[in-house]
Amino acid sequence: MRILHTSDLHLRTDTFERWEALELIVNKAKDNSVDVLVICGDLFDSKEDAIKSYERLRKIFSEAPFQTLILPGNHDETFYEDGLYLGNNVTIISSENNVFELSDARIIAVPFKKECSSSKETVKVIHEANTHTSHTKPNILLFHGELIAPFYESDDFGERGRYMPIDLNIFKSLNFQYILAGHFHTKLSILKTSDKFFIYSGSPVSITKKERGKRKVDLLEVGKEPEELEIESFYYEELEIRLGIFDEENPVDKFIEKLKSLNIPANCSPIFKVTGHFDGAKYNLSESELNSKLQVLAKNFNPKSEVEFLAKDLGRLSNNPIFEKILKKVGKINDEELDEEGKRQLIEIFINAMM
Template sequence: MKILHTSDLHLRTDTPERWEALELIVNKAKENSVDVLVICGDLFDSKEDAMKSYEKLRKIFSQASFQTLILPGNHDEKFYEDGLYLGNNVTIISSENNVFEFGDVKIIAIPFKKEYSSSKETIKIIHEANTYTSHTKPNILLFHGELIAPFYEPDDFGERGRYMPIDLNIFKSLNFQYILAGHFHTKLSILKASDKFFVYSGSPVSITKKERGKRKVNLLEVGKEPKELEIESFYYEEFEIRLSIFDDHNPINKFTEELKSFNIPPNCSPIFKITGHFDGAKHALSESELNYKLQTLAKNFNTKSEVEFLAKDLGRLSNNPIFEKILEKVRKINDEELNEEDKRQLIEIFINAMI
C-alpha cells in the first residue's frame, strides 16, 4: 500500500501558489499510483477562506482514483463541522469517523480539538486511539500537533504556543508503526524510534519566509522507510553573501559578481543574506546606503528577491593599531595550525570584542 502524506497548505483565496502546490501534490500522487492521500491538518488557513473556495477542491480531486483523508487542524477545525461535500473520494475525519481499514493496513486519526490542547488531554486521546489498533496489521496514526523535542524550535511550527503537545517517547510504547503528522512547517522531518517512524511532512509550499528550501512530501510504502519527494512548488531559498573588511573589492561590486553565479528557478523567491563586515570609510558607504543599493540590485536581478542585511560597517577599526597588530599575528599563523575558516572566525572574535 502506498500513501502520500502532506499537511499545512493553508489555502487562501489570495494565494494561488498554494493552490498550485495542491495540484502538484495530486499529480504526484497519480504518478506514484498511491492508494491514499492524507492531509494532516490546516488544509485551509481559516474557516472563512475555506467557505469562499472549497468548491475548487471538488474539481482538483474529481479525476483522482485514490482516496483522500483530510484531518482537521487548528486553523480549519471549525470548517468541517458543517458537513460540506468535497468530492466522492474525499473523507473528512471526525471524532466519530476516525478509524479506516485499507486492505492490510489500519489508519487511525486524531482530529485536532482545542479541548485536547493540554499535554495531559493529548496523551489521554492518543492512548484511546491505541485501543483501536490491530495486532495483525500495520497501524498508522494521523496526528496534528506539536512534538516536544529539543531540536524543534517554537518558530518551526505554525504558531507559537502548545497545540496538542506530545513527547516522542509516548509513541514507543504504542502499537503504531508510523505516525504521520502535521503542524510543523519548516521542512519534511523523519524521526526513527526503534522500529517506528514519526514523520512531519512540513509545508509543501512556503507559507512564510521561515520555510526555506525546496518543498517536499512524504511517500510511504507500508513496510518500508518513508521517502522524500520534491515538488516544484513555490519556496524561499537563502543565499549567503559574506563581506569582509579585508576585501579589496567594493562590496557593491562583490554583490554584483556573486549574483552572476546564482541560477534561480522560476518557483523560487531568493533571500540574499548579507553577513560579515565592510570598510564603510574606504568605500564611502554607510550601512543604510549599502543596504539600499543592494536591495535595488537584487530587485533588478530578480523581482521576487529580498535582501536580509546583517553586515556591519567596521571602517573605524581599519586604522586601529591594536586591531592591525592582531590581524598581522593571525595572518602569520601557519595554515596547518589554523585553516582559513578558523582564522576568519578568530578575527571575528576580535572584531566583536572591539566594537
Template sequence: MRLLHTADLHLGRGGGRSLDALDALLTAAEREDVDALTVGGDCFDAATAADDLRPQLRERFTDNGFDVLVVPGNRDAAVFDGNVEFGPDFRALTTDPVEVATVGDGEVVAVPSCERLGEDRFFDLRERAHDEAVLLLHCTLDAGFGTGGTGDEAEPTHCPVQTETLGELGYEFVLAGHVHSELYQRKLPNGGLFIYPGSPVSHSWAETGRRHAVVVDTDDANVQPVALDTFYRDRFATTVAPGDAYDAIDRVEGWVDGQETDRSELEVRVDGFTELDESTFDERLHAAAGPATVVNETRGVAAVLDHPIYADFADRLDDFDLDEFDRVGDPEAVEERLVETLAELLAAGEVTHA
C-alpha cells in the first residue's frame, strides 16, 4: 500500500491558497503513483467553506488514479453530518468509533474527530492492527506537544494521546494531523512511526518554512517527504557585531536569494551594533532583503562607545602596561574585543543601555 499523507488543508481559508495547495497535493499523488491520498483531519476550515467549494471540488475529485480518504478534524466534523457529495474519488471516514477503508493490499483504520480515544476505542483499534494497516487520526501527541504549532486553533490540545498509548496499539505507521507547524516524525515504543506532515500551506506565522507531504509505502516500510510548491512563510534572524555589517547584509541577501519569493511571505530580523551609520546600514539592509519585511533593531556602534562600561575599561586599559601580560601585546585588539563583547551583551539585554 502506497499513500501520500497530508493534513490541515483548511480549504476555504486564505483565499485561493488552500485550493492551490490541494491542486499541488493531487499532482504529487499522481506523480508518486500512490493508492490513496490521506488527509488527517481539517480538510475544510468550516462547513460554510465546504458548501461554497463543493462544485469546484467535485471536478477535482473525479477521475483520479487514487482514492482521497479524509478523516474529520476538530474544525470540519460538521461538514460530514449531512448527505453531501464531493466527488467519486472522495471518501470521508466518519463512522464512530472506527472506520476501515481497504486500499490496495492494505487498510486505513480511521478515527473520526473525538475529544479522547477512550478505553473502548483503544481496544477496538488494537484488535484491528496488522502489518498492512495504518492508523489515521486527528490528535495532539503528548501533553503540551507543539505549543503554538496549531496557529490560531481554538482547540490546541484536541484529542490528546500519549506516545506510549500509540505504541501499545501496535501500528507500524500512525498518520496524524492537527499540528500545523512542520513535518515531524517520532519513533514509537513498538518500533512504529508517528507522522505529522504539517499543513501543506502556511495559514499563519505558526507554520514557517517550505511545506511538505509524506509518501508512506507499507510494502517497503519506507517514508519519503515530498516538497510542495505551495505558499509558505519564513523568517531569518541575524545579529550584527561591529565590523560585521557587510557580512550580515550578505547573509540576508543569500537567504532571500534561496527563497521562492513569488509564493512566500518573508521576514528578516536583524539586531546588534554596526560600524556603519544607521541610515546607511538600514538602506543597504532593505536593498538586500528585497521583498521581505525588514525588522531592523540595530544601533550604531556609537551606542557602545558612549557606554560608561566602555569608557571605564578604556581608562583602565590606558593605565596598564600590557608588556607585563602574557599573550597580550596589542591594545587595539583588546579594545576591539571589548566593543564586540559589550555589543553582544547590549543586544542580548544582559547589559542595559546608558
C-alpha cells in the first residue's frame, strides 16, 4: 500500500504556480504507482476561490489511476458542505464519511472543526477517532491542525491562532502508526515517537516567503519509514551573503561576484540575505545606498529575486581610536591566531556593545 501525502496548496484563481504544483503532485503519484493521494487540508485558500475554480480539479484528477482523499482545512472547510463534484475517484471527507478500509491499512480522518480551539477539545475528537482503529492492520490518521511542540513556532503554520492544537505525547497511547497532517507550512517534517510517525508534509509550493527551500511531498509505503520526494514546484531560496570589515573588495563587487557564481533554476525565487558589517566611509556608501544598489543588481539578475538587507555600516566606528586598537588586537588570544569565525564572533560582540 503506497500513499502520497500533501497539504496546504491554498489554490486560488490567480496563482498559476500553485495549480502547477498540484499537477506535479498528481504526476509524482502516477510515477510512484501510489494507491491513494491524501490532501490534508487547505487545498483551496478560501471558499470563494474554491467556488470559482474547483472545476479545474476535474480535469486534473480525471485520468488519475488512484483514489484521492481530501480533508477539509481551516481555510476551505465550509466549501465542501455543498457536496460539489470534484472528479472521479475523489472523496471529500466528512465526519460521517471518515473511515476508509484499504487492503493493507485503515485510514481514519478527522475533518477540521473550528470549534476545537483548545487541546482539550481536540483530544476528545482524536480519542473518538481512535475507537474506530483496527487491531489487525496498521492505522493511519489524517489530521489538519497545530502540533504543540517547542521546535514549532507560530509563524511556521498557515496563520497565528489556535487551530485544533494537539500535543505529540497524546498519540503514544493511541493505535495510530502514522499521523499524516496538514497546517504546518514551512517544510516537510517527520517526527518519530516510539514506533509511530507524525508527518507534516509542508506546503508543496511556496505560499509566502516563509516557505524556503525546495518543496517536497511525503511518500508512505505502509510498514516502512516515510520517504521525502522533491517536486519541481515554485519555491523561495535563501542565499546569505555576509559582509566583513576584513573584506578587501567593495561590498557591491562582492555581491556581483556572488551572482556570477549562481545557477538559479526557473522555478526558484532567490532571496539574498545580506548580513555582517561594512565600512561605509571607505566606499562612500550608506546603508540605504548600498541596499538600493543591491536591489537593482538582484532584479537585473533575476526579476523574481529580493534582497533582505540586514548588514550594518561601521563608518561611525571606523575612525574611533578605541575601535582601531580593538581591530589590531582581534585575532590573537594568548598569542594564538584565531580562525576567521573566531575573529568574526569577537568583532560582533564588540560592535554590538559600541553601537
